[in-house]
Amino acid sequence: MTPSALSPQQPPSRRIAEELRRQIESGDLHSGAKLPSERVLAEQYGAARNTAREAIRLLAEQGLVTAKHGKGVFVREPQRLFRFGSDRYSIKNRETGLTPFRLEAKRQGKVARIDVPSIAREKPPADVAERLNVPADEESVVHRENHYYADDEPVQIVSTYLRWDEARDTLLMQAKTGKDGIYGRLEDLGHVMTRVRDEISARMPTPAEARTLNLLPGVPVLEVLHTSLDQEGVPFEVSRYVHRADRTGLLYELPVEK
């Protein structure tokens, strides 16, 4: 890292962005405040409008700021997190009769809605096939796609994969799966969830995800690839969760293994 990377030799757009970032972090521009318009910024810094525009783009990329067409550019409000705890898999939550998402929504005083856009027999993606221990080149799974909303705001996209040979001709092929949801039906099939494995990563959303999650630029997604193991250590369900990272977090609380 050369020392010149600091501020003197920096291009104007970065200098403007840095100056605005400083103002935001120091509180001069409070949360929700409106930034000067692109044309005004350009004049203030003696630059072209496109240069001011580029500075704002940099801040938007960092998730600091949001542009609203026709209105202005605003400092992004910190969003309170919608938190998914590892106890979402806990049996005791079953007793409430609510699915984990509805339970979490209720805790936060929000109205949950769950759409089921599709349920279909499919070839599994490679990573799912590997974890569910089924062939990737056959239509060996049932894919249930769910969209979750809290107060009509999209929160997460979930793709659940089940073995076709187990799910066929059961309620698992229906949108309404009955008491205790899919885990209830999977218990009927002899699978008691005993351990779970969650693989977590983060990335920028695809355009399709940005659209269904209604994401602003500069917001990444959290991806969780979840595997449920039964009392015999057999994987019987794999789900891919795609969360918007500006609204959601994950909480894992676990004992330290000897």
Next chain:
Amino acid sequence: MTPSALSPQQPPSRRIAEELRRQIESGDLHSGAKLPSERVLAEQYGAARNTAREAIRLLAEQGLVTAKHGKGVFVREPQRLFRFGSDRYSIKNRETGLTPFRLEAKRQGKVARIDVPSIAREKPPADVAERLNVPADEESVVHRENHYYADDEPVQIVSTYLRWDEARDTLLMQAKTGKDGIYGRLEDLGHVMTRVRDEISARMPTPAEARTLNLLPGVPVLEVLHTSLDQEGVPFEVSRYVHRADRTGLLYELPVEK
């Protein structure tokens, strides 16, 4: 979502980006391949260079593509993940005499390096103070900052916070903390790690983080706020992990609680 959001009425830059994305996903442009230069793209699509440039910027934002000054724009190679498992806290890993990071690096055949840029008594950030149960308005903690490298590539930034009243006058104030690292010294103080709580979120990096982690545009970070609880449920250590999300993932494997 209006149907016009599909492709006809789209601005040219998006149209070009979408076309390139299609070529990348279909494999026409394989991983590592060089895209046509900005000037060539512009001509191909009958657009200005700036418009082609904008299309490339969109793809870079999505993490699909990386520009190299003077060389060209290339399809980003999928990076193998450096995976941090929840067993990184496990006692049995102590027996190897390696810290969790060195152990994981060794598993993957890489050379681990850990820098300790600073160890200092400080006022804790609010979220840390709350979790460690210390006052936020006093210099109540010791802050140990660590930078982790695998094969000289930066992987994560870790800030560990310990109670000042416990850490003072111990090896916890030194870079070299002795056998079993800080957890060994904390056990000497009577804290056996019994449960852990990890709070996970994702966001875009700050410019400072992008610099120390050597991050390309379009790569988010995973942030883990970790709390260690002892045999009596008392929190005795809080750490903030900032991982580059293009190289690292997290793995949690845990029993389902009744």
Next chain:
DNA sequence: TCGCCCAACTGGCTTGAGCCACTTGCTGGC
């Protein structure tokens, strides 16, 4: 043969101009 240098290519960034679409508030007509 070796090595230096330069030309031609790449992306990085800015300029200044223009048109479009969305939002807001004011004003004038009914």
Next chain:
DNA sequence: GCCAGCAAGTGGCTCAAGCCAGTTGGGCGA
């Protein structure tokens, strides 16, 4: 008193041109 419509302000996006800074390879001179 109401409301339609317009004007002024905002960001969205494009264009054409230009200069700068890395990268590469070929050719020329020692």
